Amino acid sequence: MTDAPLRLGTRASALALWQARHVAAAIARIPGAPPVEIVEIKTTGDAVTDIPLWATAGKGFFTAELDRALIDQRIDLAVHSLKDLPTAPGDNLVITAVLEREDPRDALVVGKGLDPNALPRGASIGTSSLRRRAFVARWRPDLVHRDLRGNVPTRLSKLDDGAYDAIVLAAAGLKRLGLAARIASYLPMETFPPAVAQGAIAVMTRSNDSRTIRWISALDHPVTRIAVRAERALLRHVEGGCQVPLGAHGHITGDTLKLSAEVCSLDGTFTVAAENQGPISEPEKLGIAVAEALLRGDARRALATMPVLTIKSAP
Incomplete structure (x- = not known):
């Protein structure tokens, strides 16, 4: 008799789906592991795109609906970018695995024809976080900051359409989506320290779900x-x-x-x-x-x- 599949909850963005498939593939490599069924769940962060991220409560903006699906037993595990998770998991939930970290650095992506080392004074730069905005201001106070929302492909499209002269993205996301060639330069961690847990994928389960924990704990790095x-x-x-x-x-x-x-x-x-x-x-x-x-x-x-x-x- 085949074990019931593990229902893996994820956001529906390109990067989130890459991470979900990456986790599903890792589970499939465990001898005897049950099959995995990917369940796409729309979060508040996906639905609300007309406000900057700093203007939201910040805690659970991309994760609360996945937490609820876990608690309601509609899914067995949820895959997250760990930097999006509140520092205290919800009741009866636990981070069962943290996968090996990808490059934690931020990356600069520039518009066509621009030199990343010589952006003109007054050039517009798009970021999605106050951290990036602050450290960009320290690096180049003459640049004009503009809020940037959307998934990775959307942000790149906005850059290519001329809405920004440059944007700052996580190197990990670009690499995972096969877009490393878009990176004009890596921002050194000595002057651009990354977000907490940037580049790390977390897998959350119910704390009392011993069956799921048995399989997912094997993925921990x-x-x-x-x-x-x-x-x-x-x-x-x-x-x-x-x-x-x-x-x-x-x-x-x-x-x-x-x-x-x-x-x-x-x-x-x-x-x-x-x-x-x-x-x-x-x-x-x-x-x-x-x-x-x-x-x-x-x-x-x-x-x-x-x-x-x-x-x-x-x-």
Whole structure:
């Protein structure tokens, strides 16, 4: 008798479907694993595209409907970009696997004929997050920021249609979609720290679903999980959602985890950076320590430059 399929919930964007198929293929490689059925679910973030991401509540904008489908047992697992997940999973839900991380850097994509190293003064640059907006302002205060929404192909189309001179996207998404050739330059993490957990895929299940957990736990990549646990603990302690102007990255060497983080004011004129290291067995402790260092350095001054969040939930 064939096991019932695992119902895998995902958003319907091109990148989300790539990630879902990637996870489904990984499950299929596990000896004896049941088949996987992909279930597309529309989220608030997919439906509401006429407001900037920073003007949303930020927590669960792309994930709440998938959480509800899990809780209602309409799906058995949900695949997410980990950077989109709130730092505390919903009740009775657990991140069962974090897959190996793709390139965490941001990438600059430019319009036809433009030199990424010599964008003209006053050129327009599109971003989807306050973090990117802040660090772009620090790098090139003369550039004109414009909000950018839509999935990866849509954002590239807007650039190609001339709505922007350049845009900033996650390198991981471009690579996963086979669009690495569009990258004009990689933004160095030393000056453009990535979003917390950028490049990592998470698989969430119900905490009491032992059957699904049995199969999904085999996909976990311990090195990536340890690094993002530190990054997410930092973000949680600073009390920020995914849209605060904060970047962080954890890196493991041997038994040591190093965590670097930076907060930047929205206009790019004030930054606070912190770095520390500790044993890989205590990632949350390290994340909190780096967060405390940021706060002692007056990170709240930078966070205070964020726009007022005018929309608390989807209409």
